[in-house]
Amino acid sequence: MEIIRADFYATCFGVDRALKITNDALKSENELFCYGELIHNNDVMENLERKGLHIVNDLKDLKDSNLVIRSHGVGHSVYDYCMKNNIRIIDATCPKVRRIHGIVRQQCEAGYDIIIFGNKNHPEIEGIKGWCENSVYIYSDLNEYKTNHKHDEKKTCIVFQTTYHINKYNEIKEYFYSLNNNAIIVKDTVCRATELRQEAARKLAVVCDSVLVIGGKQSSNTKKLYEICKELCENTHWLENSDKIPYDLIKNSKKIGITAGASTPLEIVEEVIVNVRTK
Ligand code: SF4
Structure with a gap:
């Protein structure tokens, strides 16, 4: 049996960085709070909670404490609130998200309105909006833009959620370039980490008899990887960790593909691989 890893898989730079910042802070602090789940992975979250990380969904519960800002980032008002309430911020906002905060802030100062393409319920969008x-x-x-937007005459800067689909981004960019309207600026703020993982998953699934997609059940990017692989390789399985390996279903496979969502640390992937090899 051969085990083939996707060319790109597991945690991206921004999530790795957020985990390192949080783990480092937990070495000197007995108790830290995080505004929402740091990453969508139960194993990692349970481990961090054992070390002293607590999730809060409402800042009003905090005073005189330490708050981790996760990679999705937050709006300006959160920083203001923390300053007023003596809450020390441990900032793990991904630099690629922080760049978007800087762009919208600067363009607003220059008199531009802002359009964000993305999922309006996602915390990253909430954070960008807050700048x-x-x-x-x-x-x-x-389509939604064309149907609803009635402000074409205004100076406008367009940005995108970092995980926005690259093909859709290209379509939107081409559309606005074709308008030849100098009042509209399009900024490329898409992060290629998700796209690279999806392309690599496609490439993997077509050459394997079975694929194991590793990642938390709440992780939307893991779900997407699972869907891509399942479409190309029927014997694809989504598991959170090595306890859930479907040995019976993969035992006859000559080539087993391995991929993992952007919130799955490498250690969890390696543990799955070791278990598949040694069983
Ligand atoms: S997907 Fe990209 S933008 Fe999002 S945390 Fe990872 S590196 Fe940062």
Whole structure:
């Protein structure tokens, strides 16, 4: 049996960085709070909670404490609130998300309205919105924009959620370039980490008899990897860790593919591989 890893898999740079910042802080602090789940992975979260990390969903529960900001980032008001309430911030906002905060802030100062393409319920979008002083509009795709947007005459800067689909981004960019409207600026803020993992999953699934997709059940990017692989390789399975390996279903496979979502640490992937090899 051959085990083949996807060319790109497991945690991205931003999630790795957030985990390192949090683990380092937990070495000197007995208790830390995190605004929402740090990453969508139960094993990792349970481990961090054992070390002293607590999840809060409402900042009003905090005072005189330490707060981790996760990689999705937050709006300006969270920093203001923490400053007023003596809450020390341990900032794990991904630099690629922070760049978007800087862009929208600067463009608002220059008099631009902001359009964000992405999922309006995602915390990253909430955070970006929180740095916009001028009008901000959020659309999931070009159709929604064309149907609803009535402010074409205004100076507008367009940004994208970091995990926005690259093909949709290209479609939107081409559309606005074709308008030849100098009042509209399109900024490429898409992070290629998700796209690279999805392309690698496609490449993997077509050459394997079975694929193991490793990642938390709440992780939307892991779900997407699972769907991609399942479409190309029927014997694809989604598991959270090595306790859930479907040995019976993969035992006759000559080539087993391995991929993992952007919130799955490498250690969990390696543990699965060792278990598959030694069983
Ligand atoms: S997917 Fe990209 S933007 Fe999001 S945390 Fe990872 S590196 Fe940062």
